[in-house]
Amino acid sequence: xxxxxxxxxxxxxxxxxxxxxxxxxxxxxxxxxxxxxxxxxxxxxxxxxxxxxxxxxxxxxxxxxxxxxxxxxxxxxxxxxxxxxxxxxxxxxxxxxxxxxxxxxxxxxxxxxxxxxxxxxxxxxxxxxxxxxxxxxxxxxxxxxxx
Numbered sequence: 414x415x416x417x418x419x420x421x422x423x424x425x426x427x428x429x430x431x432x433x434x435x436x437x438x439x440x441x442x443x444x445x446x447x448x449x450x451x452x453x454x455x456x457x458x459x460x461x462x463x464x465x466x467x468x469x470x471x472x473x474x475x476x477x478x479x480x481x482x483x484x485x486x487x488x489x490x491x492x493x494x495x496x497x498x499x500x501x502x503x504x505x506x507x508x509x510x511x512x513x514x515x516x517x518x519x520x521x522x523x524x525x526x527x528x529x530x531x532x533x534x535x536x537x538x539x540x541x542x543x544x545x546x547x548x549x550x551x552x553x554x555x556x557x558x559x560x
Contacts, residue, residue, distance in 0.1 A: 418452040424474040454497035
């Protein structure tokens, strides 16, 4: 898949336009056009300006600006400060498991301790309500010296 920079450069070269000529048509600085074509968005101002640049470049090169912006959004995103970053840096590499996290671990440990305490109290109540065990020892019959 081509990036937005590759698409714009290919369309510009197909129309045999130089970067300076395209800059004159769009009123975008040539170094900004070079940065966009090389996908070096860290050298550009905020994402709002870049989207406007891409839209104007697409219109000047007879490309659909909506498609050009969609290709840009597919590959790049913006952070909270408005800087453009590759899409892979904004999405987590792996989503954390919804079942195993510190909260569920705490709940499970608390539940186990609570069940152990309830079990101990229940056993104590059962032991208290039972009659004590009686051990009857039968003495052995021996011959007594008195007889």
